Structures are given as structure tokens and as C-alpha cells.
Amino acid sequence: MIVRRFFVMVFAATLLVGACGGDPPPPPAPPQPDQDSLQRYNDSVAAAEAARRAEAERLAAERAAEAERQRLMREARATLEEMVFFDYDESEIRDDAATALRAKVDILRASPEVRIRIEGHADDRGSTEYNMALGNRRAEAIRAFLVGFGLAENRFEIVSFGEGRPLQQGDSEAAWARNRRGQFVITAGGDAINPAR
Template identity: 85%
Template sequence: SSSVEKLCAFAVIVKLCPPPPPPQADQDSLQRYNDSVAAAEAERRAEAERLAAERAAEAERQRAVRAARAALEEMVFFDYDMSDIRDDAEATLRAKVDILRASPQVQVRIEGHADERGSTEYNMALGNRRAEAIRQFLVGFGLGENRFEIVSFGEGRPLQQGSTESDWARNRRGQFVITAGADAINPAN
């Protein structure tokens, strides 16, 4: 019972004593902690900004590649019974030259087409002359002739059905099909 009394007395004394004061925060430790939290947050923000910038740059690169592909595939048109490169076609072809220079792995099939007027044989030959005129224009800017194949479809693949001047004008064309290097297209520099 003596130990019970001692225990009770101790409990009363402990109860009457004020609790110990909370430990004093070491101001240097607290500052180091706050600094490390701020540094970690700044690093996280910087990494998020870097990733966002990378995503934006990749999205812009993909947009530029899509635009370059569209420019490579853009058709050019010819006057009736002619295979001369028209002035409006020159700008389109010059844009192709710049992209092809930046994309040396790309190869293209140039397809020559004619409208329905004239014999099948004549229109096949005319389509061939048109495709060859385009190829020679591109080669004239230093692109390798081996990067281009030509084919004529004559009147066989009309873009526009009908027998009006507007229909015929749409069918007198050169079309471009990327046959190699489609995954290596680079925008013009």
C-alpha cells in the first residue's frame, strides 16, 4: 500500500505541475525547412513549365510538318493543251523545292493528268509531258532526278466530273504522291 500511496502522491504532484513548455523551434532549422520547401516547389514549377514548353514546341513542329506535307501534295494546274509551268504553279513548286531540300529522304511520284478532250493516246502523252515538265522544274533547282518518278493517267482519273471549262480546268493538273520518306518530312528552313 505504501507504493500505492507513493504512486497517488506522484500523480497528484504531476497533475498540479504545469505541462512542460513546448520545445522552442530552432529558427535556423525552420528557415532551412521553409527554404527547402520553396526550392522544391520552384523546381516542380520549372519542370512543369519545361514540359509545357516541350509539348508546345512538339505541337508546333507537328503543325509545321502537316503544313509541309500539304504543300508537297498541293496540285498544280495547266492551260488547255499545254505542258508549260504556269506562273501560279511556279510559286507552288518553289515551296516544294524548299521542303524537299530540307527533307532529303522524301521521294515523290508526279502524276500528270489531262481533261477529256482529245484522244486517249494524246491525253496520255500530254499527261506525261506535264509530269515531266514538273520534274524538270524541280530538278532545275538542284534536286536529284532520282527522287521523282513520273506517271501519266491522261484523262483516266478526272478530279472533277463534267464537261464545262471549269471541270476541264480542274482536270488539267499535276498531282504529287509521297512514295518514300513520309515520316521524314521537314518544314522548309
């Protein structure tokens, strides 16, 4: 029993000697942050995060808007370039063609820099030279329709290809109907097409 107490004392002395051997005192415990500064820190992180997210959202929205603008431009261009078709040996604007041309009018009003070449085509029945005139009459009828809505005449030029540039080969009513057409080529302002307002 006495022996055990001795060992305990030696062990304790050893501990004390070790403690007083010239070593620096243990560092003080770090200061506990106060609640205010913690809040400020968290707030600034959140703010940066929010700003970053907002910027990303803004960019995404911008990209989406640009994509939408591009889509509308592509759509508007497709509308401008959409062909119209005619009845056999006629240059009168059909109802379906009038609808397609009205859609072009709205885009052309919103896109003042755009100029268009109107190409008149015919099917290969009848007479080769007559079909050149018929193609010209068709292109002219389209131009007159567009100009009738107040668009400047000098925004359009017309040319006939007669029966020389068929869309579809063959001697069938389906092929002929496809070939009796007006085509639209954007000759200026192709990068300034605006959708209809």
C-alpha cells in the same frame, strides 16, 4: 462568511490532492522553432515547388515545340502534296504553279529522304490517247522544274493517268481546269519531312 472561506479552502485542498495523486507532470511546452530552420524549411518547399513548376513548364514547352514541329511537318507535307494546274493542251509550268513548286523545292532540300511520285492528269477533251501523253508531258515538266533547282532526279518518278482520274466531273471550264493538274504522292521519307530552312 466563514463558511464560504472554508469551502474555498476545501476546493483548493482538493485541487492540491488531485495534483499530487502520482500522475506524471504535464508535458513541457514544445520548443519554439528558431527562425533559421523555419527559413530553411520554407526554402526547400519553395525550391521543390519551383523545380516542379519548371519541369512542368519544360514539358509544356517541349509539347508545344513538338506540336509546332508536327504542325510545321503537316504544313510541309501539305505543301509537298499541293496540286498544280495547267492550261488547256499545255504542259508549260504556269506562274502560280512555279510558286507552288518553289515552295516544294525548299522543303525537299531540307528533307533529303523524301521521294515523290508526280502524277500528270488531263481534262477529257481532245483524244484519250493524246491525253495520256499530255499527262506524261505535264509530270515531266514538273520534274524538270524541280530537278532544275538541283534536286536529285532519282527522287522523282512520273506517271500519267491521262483523262482517266478526273478530280471533278462535268463538262464545264471549271471542271476541266481542276482536272488539268499535277499531283504529288510521297513514296518514301514521309516521316522525315522537315520544314524549309
